[in-house]
Amino acid sequence: MIPDPVKIIVAGGFGAGKTTLVGSVSEIPPLSTEEVLTEASDGVDDLSGLDRKKTTTVALDFGRITISTRHVLYLFGTPGQERFWFMWDDLARGAIGTIVLVDTRRLESSFAAIDFFERRKIPFIVAVNCFDGAPRYSADEVREALVVPDRVPIVMCDARDRDSSKIVLIRLVKHAMAASPVRA
Template sequence: MVSRPALDDHAYVRSGAEQTAVKILVVGHFAVGKTTFIGTLSEITPLSTEESMTRVSETVDDLKGVRGKTTTTVALDFGRLTLSDRVVLYLFGTPGQERFVNLWEDMARGALGALVLVDPERLSDSFAVMDLVEEHGLAYAIGINHFDGTPSRTEAAVREALDLLPETPVVVMDARDERSSTDALITLVRYLQQRAALEHA
């Protein structure tokens, strides 16, 4: 298990510490595991705006390939993860449905980067989300979220399917697993630091 500092569970914003606060978006298509990811990592009780899916929503949202989906995020998920004494991440999960795209403008404001979660069996569902990330000028890493029973895909296959730049990080992970999820965020943060260093060189 990844060790975490003992913090007040309800202190959503830390005070009195000289830390760099970094806003990270956790994005992806519908039912890719964003809420699970933030719930796995957050050192505070995650703020979630999940609602039960209704018969009406089932006619709007594409449930093909989705197993056991009974709730959906209607506004945002929020969590916090302290990576070190100097860096704390504030994680904002966006809804995956196109009808909530109007929330993106506010949620993307001030974000340093994004972790894009993708389902290896539904890669084409990620195109619209990646377009939004790029439209907002966000640097990003790809987290290939493997679900039970899904066959693995090589990094090269995912890169080709998503038409990624060579430098874009790609990480294989499981949103339910703390260690692999933490590794995905660390990979993103290191990538953001490298980009910042190059820009200021």
């Protein structure tokens, strides 16, 4: 039996930890299109608060998780920079839902992803990647700052940690299933 594919998108702003989340939870070595940041990004990419960032995703990240003999999750991480957003429509096609990964040091970089998935009516959750040394806020404070409706779950996570990333995925799948019409 060939398992049914379940497509999930991991989106968010530049440097939010999308590649890290996909890599931490994938059962296969993730496909990553990380490239070294060059002088070409000077004046284009906002690196404020990302002093140690040396690479960036230029197309997508891809990972896989086998849930059972019937279901396999396929994870697609989006590039975060605005100049690569043209790919988001294609990446999002067929997805059951999206994790919008948020960095509290750069909340403003999350608005575009939230708007994108709201406009397309694709179920999403907000996952706050709790970076070391970053300001800590409650889910209610994050919800208010991002103007996210109450129906959208907000979870705290550490994208580096496999178990934490799994909890985020479980929350997204449950949310997407609750948001989807019942199929006969």
